[in-house]
Amino acid sequence: MERPLEEQQQNNPDKVKSVLNILIESPYFYRTDADELFMFLRRHRSDFAAFFKTYYGWELIVDDKCARVYKDKWYNEAIVPSQRLQFNLSSRDECIAFMLLIEFFEHQLEENSMTVEDKANLRFVFSDMLEYICRRFAELFEKNGKYTAEYVRANILRSLLPKLIKFRFLLEVPKPAGMDLSRDQYIYEALPALYHYNSGRLGKGIFAGDDAAESVETDNMEEDSVNDEDFTEMEEDDGASAVSLIIDELDEDKNAE
Numbered sequence: 001m002e003r004p005l006e007e008q009q010q011n012n013p014d015k016v017k018s019v020l021n022i023l024i025e026s027p028y029f030y031r032t033d034a035d036e037l038f039m040f041l042r043r044h045r046s047d048f049a050a051f052f053k054t055y056y057g058w059e060l061i062v063d064d065k066c067a068r069v070y071k072d073k074w075y076n077e078a079i080v081p082s083q084r085l086q087f088n089l090s091s092r093d094e095c096i097a098f099m100l101l102i103e104f105f106e107h108q109l110e111e112n113s114m115t116v117e118d119k120a121n122l123r124f125v126f127s128d129m130l131e132y133i134c135r136r137f138a139e140l141f142e143k144n145g146k147y148t149a150e151y152v153r154a155n156i157l158r159s160l161l162p163k164l165i166k167f168r169f170l171l172e173v174p175k176p177a178g179m180d181l182s183r184d185q186y187i188y189e190a191l192p193a194l195y196h197y198n199s200g201r202l203g204k205g206i207f208a209g210d211d212a213a214e215s216v217e218t219d220n221m222e223e224d225s226v227n228d229e230d231f232t233e234m235e236e237d238d239g240a241s242a243v244s245l246i247i248d249e250l251d252e253d254k255n256a257e
Contacts, residue, residue, distance in 0.1 A: 004051035008044055015040050019048065023060075027087065028168050028193045029067040041067055064116050065192035087167040089160070096140070097133055097156045101164070103199040104132045105190050116195045123173065127184035130157065153183075169193050 009016050019041050022029050031038040041048060042062060049060040052069055059070040074084070081088075089095045108122055109115070130149060133156075137147035164170040173187040 004054050005044075005047050008047055012040070020051075023048075023067065023069050026168065027068060028191070030168075030192055031065050038067065061196070063192070063195065065121075066195070068193075068196070087163065089163070093156050094160050096137070097152070097160055098164075099199050100133045100136045101129065102194060102197050103136065104129055105194050106199060107132070108190075116192065121192065122190040123187055124190065125184070126186040126188060129188070130184070133157070 005016060015037060018034075019037050022034065022037065023041075029038065029041075045060065045062055052058040052060050056069075056071070057073070059072075061068050061070055089098060104124075105122065108124055112122065114122055130153060134147060134149050134152050137152060141147060161170070165172060168191055171189040171191055173189055175181050175186075
């Protein structure tokens with residue numbers, strides 16, 4: 001049996017080594033990180049995919065702007081989830097806010113007629129995102145008036161945004177030199193990893209309760225619409241761990257070309 005990547009390893013050893021390291025150094029490899037290496041990966045995608053599948057059992061996912069390796073199993077059972085360096089949301093409200101961010105992203109793409117093929121990434125102002133998330137929280141929790149702009153800003157987004165920046169879902173655009181901006185005027189760039197998630201499927205995990213963890217094992221999980229009653233009846237911590245599992249494992253475009 002021919003060894004995966006053997007020919008490329010002989011012809012382009014430095015590029016092969018660089019691509020393999022980049023793919024496991026962070027959750028996502030963006031074309032803007034290293035354009036030449038990204039295009040090398042795309043040209044030889046089948047070789048790299050075979051390598052990861054043969055030796056690791058991982059799936060390589062590549063689209064026009066982003067590449068990642070998808071791992072569906074942890075092999076060292078001695079390392080508990082709290083010891084792993086991974087994107088993890090710690091409360092129900094953070095999970096819902098992440099879902100609403102994806103929803104906001106999808107709406108903004110539609111309004112601006114943008115797709116993953118566009119060279120530029122979507123950019124938005126913090127105040128627009130805050131307004132959208134607050135409005136959706138108000139719609140989802142009609143009997144609970146605590147989700148004011150100040151509450152969402154201080155108790156949800158203050159902890160969520162640093163995680164989204166750290167794990168490269170969002171980029172905070174540097175302020176122009178000499179310009180003093182308020183927090184509401186900050187500009188964020190939606191990075192290509194957001195295309196790999198779908199708000200409808202994340203929502204299914206929140207509503208499923210104890211059955212959500214089992215749902216993530218299903219390859220053909222169907223999208224579900226938002227049901228207000230499911231949100232209003234939930235306790236504060238219900239669904240958080242289940243949705244975190246889905247966020248960690250879910251990839252809407254895992255077969256993207």
